Amino acid sequence: MDIQRVFYIVCIALLSTSRLGSAGDIVHQDDVAPKKPGCENNFVLVKVPTWVDHIEDKEYVGVGARFGPTLESKEKHANQTRLALADPPDCCSKPKNKLTGEVILVHRGNCSFTRKANIAEEAGASAILIINYRTELFKMVCEGNETDLEIGIPAVMLPQDAGASLEKYIMNGSVVMLALYSPKRPVVDVAEVFLWLMAVGTILCASYWSAWTAREAAIEQDKLLKDASEEYLPAEGTHSGGIVDINMTSAILFVVVASCFLVMLYKLMSRWFIEVLVVLFCIGGVEGLQTCLVALLSCFRCFQNAAESFVKVPFFGAVSYLTLAVCPFCIAFSVIWAVFRQISFAWIGQDILGISLIITVLQIVRVPNLKVGTVLLSCAFLYDIFWVFVSKWWFHESVMIVVARGDRSGEDGIPMLLKIPRMFDPWGGYSIIGFGDIILPGLLVAFSLRYDWLAKKSLRAGYFVWAMTAYGLGLLITYVALNMMDGHGQPALLYIVPFTLGTFLTLGKKRGDLRILWTRGEPERPCPHLELQSPQ
Incomplete structure (x- = not known):
């Protein structure tokens, strides 16, 4: 695999998106109106099932x-309850029409939300539905100088398209009935457990593959050292074909390029841009799936001859017969x-x-030492925090979350995510995690296992068990923070980086290996005649 192809895969995988909750998150944040009695x-x-002329x-x-x-x-x-305009x-x-317990449908604007609710309650309405002037949800709060907040009927905001549909039915003479209820989400959904296992399992598989290749x-x-003089051999350790080490420059440039x-x-x-991303994801996915399958x-012994036999293909060079057989699939x-x-079920x-793409990237791209790994993860840590939280000050919304959700695209998010449908959540949606939240810490975890194997450590x-546990x-903790923040997007690297990097640095310092880990990234092997074996 050539460096250009590796660079292409890495560029796709560099989109580090935050860990998000399920679909249906409320768009606008309430940052200016504090809570007070009655508000x-x-x-x-809120779910609003409807019946038109007694038909669901x-x-x-x-x-x-x-x-x-x-x-x-x-x-x-x-x-x-019947709906009235x-x-x-x-x-x-005060409404001109007399209400006897109906739910009243009103338009947003011209006065405060609480004034609308008070007037509707005085007119005899059992609840008030307020139609937003946009096709999104908006948090209804109380203004700072309001005092009449003893409101006895529920108030619900509906998006513009939903309100327009209900209005049309009533104006055409139909009888519209509806119900209002707000089912609670489970504290932990099975999808989150499976997503956690997928992320941890992906890093586990990629780490062992990377360590095996290095060994x-x-x-x-x-x-080679047994059969030739050292003067004819390179001073640095050799890599198998296609392996790319990240250097300090590329680690620092990560923030700029990814931003x-x-x-x-x-x-x-x-x-149309989502379609472009889908095409790019498919190309990277083909590359990753093919590499993993080969x-x-x-x-298996029955495929070894095909894997070791090569044929020249125009533009691609020498390609194994096994690769040619797997590629069409x-x-x-x-x-x-x-x-x-x-x-x-397309999420499968x-x-x-x-997963194939992530494993391939983690097997090909490596951090050579702990110094580069620290710089890379520190930059990713700042990158995630900035584009999830700080970007709201300039763009008035979280850039990372908007991109991950695919807002304004008409699609269900970008494809560079692992996702599982929430199984027991009445609101549905997906639990998702960005590629960067697996790949970037995964580079450090894979480095730890390579070091352990080369140093013949059990x-x-x-360090691998500690690094893997710290990532998990x-x-x-990201899941816990996500649930505490009511499902709003969280930068996973905010929690993952301190755990993984902090554990590695602390343990290396305590064991006296920090200097070697920081500079060389692999143990000194003065006697090349000893056979390298993985620890038992």
């Missing part, structure tokens, strides 16, 4: 206000996923391609 509800999503119709999603009573959490306890539509003055290269070098790429995605985000099949798999990626194909005396704990 201290937590913001919750669509179910809409709204957001509850900070004021008013809380809603039922179970559908069976929610009453079906406000007259005037903004409900900033084989070291054994080959020692064989430019992220801003480009943010500015150009549209349906390596896996080569372990990989291309077909990728194309089928791209064509049918909107169906409900996306995860297979994504698992207990080495860091990702677990």
Whole structure:
């Protein structure tokens, strides 16, 4: 595999997206209106099932206000109530039509949310639905100088398209009934457990593959040292073909390159641009899946001859027969996923391609020592925090989260993510993690296992188990933070980097290996005649 192809795969994988919650997150943040008596509800999503002329119709999603009573959490306890239009539509003055317990549908604007709710309650409404003037949800809060906050009816914001549909039914003479309830999300969903296992398992597999490759290269070098004089051999350790070491310059430039790429995605985000990303992801996925399958099949004796026999292919050079046999399957798999990626179980194909790509990158790209690893992860740490949190000050929204969700593109997020549907969440959606949250710490974890094998350290005396455990704990803390933040996006590297890097540095210092880990990145092997073996 040539360096140009490796660089291409790395460029795709460098998009480090934050760990997000399920679909349906409320768009706008409430940063200016503090809670106060009568206006201290937590913001919750609200399900609004509807019936038109006694026939079940669509179910809409709204957001509850900070004021008013809380809603039922179970559908069976929610009453079906008739919907009525406000007259005037903004409900900033007493409605002309008499209400007897109906839910009133009003337009946003011209007066405060609490004034609309007070007027609707005085007119006899049982609840108020406020139509936003955009196709998104907005948090309804109380203004700082408001005092009349003893509101006895629930208030729910609906997006513009949902309100327009309900208005149209009523104006056409149909009877519209609806119910309002807000089901609670489970504290932990099974999808999060599986996603954690996928991330940890991916790094585990990639680390062992990377360590095995490094050990084989070291054994080959020692064989050469037995048969030839050192003066005819390179001073540095040799690598197997296609291995690329990250240097200090590229580690520092990561922030600049990845930030430019992220801003480009943010500015150009549209349906056609998502299609371009899908094509790029498919090419990288084919490369990763092919590399993993060839390596896996080569372990079987019946495929070894095909793996070791090569043929010249124009533009590609020498290619093994096994690679030629596997390639059509990989291309077909990728194309089928791209064509049918909107169906409900397409996430399986996306995860297979994504995991293959991540493993391939972690096997090819390496940090040569702890110094480069520290600089790379420190830059990634700052990068993640800046584009999730700080970018709101300049762009008025989190650039990282907008890109990861695929807002304004009409698509369900970008493809550079591992995702699993939330199985027991009444709101549905996906639990997702960005490639960068696996690849970047995975580079350090893979480095730890390579060092352990070359230093002939047992698992207990080495660094790999500690680094792997630290990554798992860091990702677990990300889940906890995600749930505490009510499902809003979190920069996973904010938690993962201190765990993995901090553990490695502390343990290296305590054991006296920090100088070698920091500079050389591999132990000195003065006697090349000793056979290298993996620890038992």
